[in-house]
Every structure is written in C-alpha cells, then in structure tokens.
Amino acid sequence: ASTETLLAVRDLNAFYGGSHIIRNAAFSVGPGESVALLGRNGAGKTTLMKSLLDAGPRVEGEIMFDGADIAGVPTDERSRRGLMLVPEDRRIYPNISVGENIELGRHAARAGKALSLKDIFTLFPLIEPLRDRAGYQLSGGQQQLVAVARGLLGAPRLLLLDEPVEGLAPVVVQDMARHIERIRQTQDLALLIAEQNLSFARACTDRVVLIDTGRIVFDGTWEDFDADPGLKERYLAV
Numbered sequence: 001a002s003t004e005t006l007l008a009v010r011d012l013n014a015f016y017g018g019s020h021i022i023r024n025a026a027f028s029v030g031p032g033e034s035v036a037l038l039g040r041n042g043a044g045k046t047t048l049m050k051s052l053l054d055a056g057p058r059v060e061g062e063i064m065f066d067g068a069d070i071a072g073v074p075t076d077e078r079s080r081r082g083l084m085l086v087p088e089d090r091r092i093y094p095n096i097s098v099g100e101n102i103e104l105g106r107h108a109a110r111a112g113k114a115l116s117l118k119d120i121f122t123l124f125p126l127i128e129p130l131r132d133r134a135g136y137q138l139s140g141g142q143q144q145l146v147a148v149a150r151g152l153l154g155a156p157r158l159l160l161l162d163e164p165v166e167g168l169a170p171v172v173v174q175d176m177a178r179h180i181e182r183i184r185q186t187q188d189l190a191l192l193i194a195e196q197n198l199s200f201a202r203a204c205t206d207r208v209v210l211i212d213t214g215r216i217v218f219d220g221t222w223e224d225f226d227a228d229p230g231l232k233e234r235y236l237a238v
C-alpha cells in the first residue's frame with residue numbers, strides 16, 4: 001500500500017518555543033484523495049499544515065512525500081516538489097493586479113508543470129473578469145479564489161487549504177465548493193482541507209482526519225464519522 005501513498009506522516013511532533021502543539025500525529029493522504037482536517041479553534045490544524053511545509057513551528061518526526069523523506073528539505077523546495085499551502089490569511093497583495101498575484105505562484109511551481117493564466121481562467125471563470133483589478137478591490141470570497149488559483153498555478157500534487165471558506169457568506173461557500181469539485185475532476189491532485197464548516201468539508205472531501213489539542217482522535221470515512229455523533233459533540237464546537 002505504501003506505493004499508493006502520496007503523503008505519509010509518522011510520529012510528527014511540532015513545537016512553538018516550549019509549547020508542544022502537535023503530538024505524535026500519524027496519517028496519510030493517497031494520490032488524488034481529498035481529506036478533511038477537522039477540529040475546533042486552536043486544535044492544531046494550522047500548525048499541522050505549517051509543519052508539513054516546515055513553515056513556522058519546530059518539527060520532529062517523519063514526513064514522506066512522493067516517496068521521499070522531506071525532513072530537512074527547505075519550504076520552497078517542498079512546494080516545487082508539489083506540496084503547496086494556501087494559508088488562512090490568503091496573502092493577496094493589495095497593490096498589484098489579480099493576474100500578478102496569481103503569477104506569484106510560479107516561483108514555487110513544479111518544473112515544467114506550471115499552469116498558464118489561461119488554464120486558471122478555465123478552472124475559475126469568475127476570476128477572468130477580475131484579472132486587472134488590484135488586490136485591495138477584491139471581496140473576501142474573491143481573495144480566497146485568487147489564493148487557491150495561485151496555489152494551483154504551480155501544479156501541486158497535494159494542495160493544503162487552510163480554512164478556505166472561513167468568514168465567507170453561504171452563497172460564496174457554495175461557489176467555492178463548486179470550484180473545488182471542478183479542480184478535483186480536472187486536475188491530478190490530492191487535497192487536504194482544514195475546516196470547521198462541516199457541510200463544506202463534506203461536499204469537498206472523501207475522508208476525515210479529526211484533531212483535538214494536537215492529537216489525531218479520528219481518521220476514517222464520513223460514514224464512520226457520522227456513525228459516532230459523540231465525535232462531533234466532543235471535538236467540534238457545534
């Protein structure tokens with residue numbers, strides 16, 4: 001089964017200073033698979049994602065990506081190997097255009113694999129008319145789409161999305177779910193989506209990894225997740 005694994009994490013621990021945030025995490029993501037990373041505020045979702053890229057916390061443990069142990073591989077090189085994070089704060093630059101914001105994804109692209117802006121507009125028709133608009137002119141939902149588009153430009157094998165619909169209106173959340181569905185159908189990539197919005201996560205993923213106070217407390221199908229309503233009560237603020 002190991003040849004069928006794109007990302008495999010074992011004994012992962014992550015620290016901010018003296019705070020031990022992620023505790024002995026182990027999970028995997030297969031090629032083309034879409035996995036929800038659920039957990040309440042402060043559970044450790046962002047820290048776990050940043051750990052995968054070595055982009056913040058101090059990290060110990062094993063991270064196998066695409067058949068190689070990537071411990072010690074710098075963050076940018078991880079992205080060029082196909083592991084890309086779209087951060088929670090989106091990082092849309094206000095004074096450059098949408099097209100330029102998306103093109104910033106090119107420096108971290110997989111060699112010879114990057115998409116063109118045209119490809120991006122085909123995937124995200126809503127972005128094309130915004131192409132020359134400045135970052136500061138975008139709504140929150142538009143910013144989030146542009147952030148996802150920038151992540152996709154580099155043709156990642158695994159795209160990490162950190163709370164992509166946080167703070168967005170319900171109709172915009174539905175748009176985002178449709179876009180993610182389109183990406184899944186047309187691009188050969190896997191997704192790991194940190195979320196607190198259960199209906200969105202359910203619409204976009206095949207499987208659930210649930211984290212609480214830095215520990216993975218459930219890993220399974222949505223069916224198994226739903227079969228144990230105590231999980232929601234204990235680990236998600238609903």
Ligand code: ATP
Nearest residue numbers: 016019021039040041042043044045046047048088
């Ligand atoms: P949210 O939904 O609020 O984004 P999360 O599940 O992503 O929550 P994290 O942001 O990973 O949670 O936070 C996990 C824990 O790590 C929290 O206790 C938080 O206070 C702590 N933490 C996060 N970032 C830092 C930091 N830079 N320095 C110290 N502690 C941090």
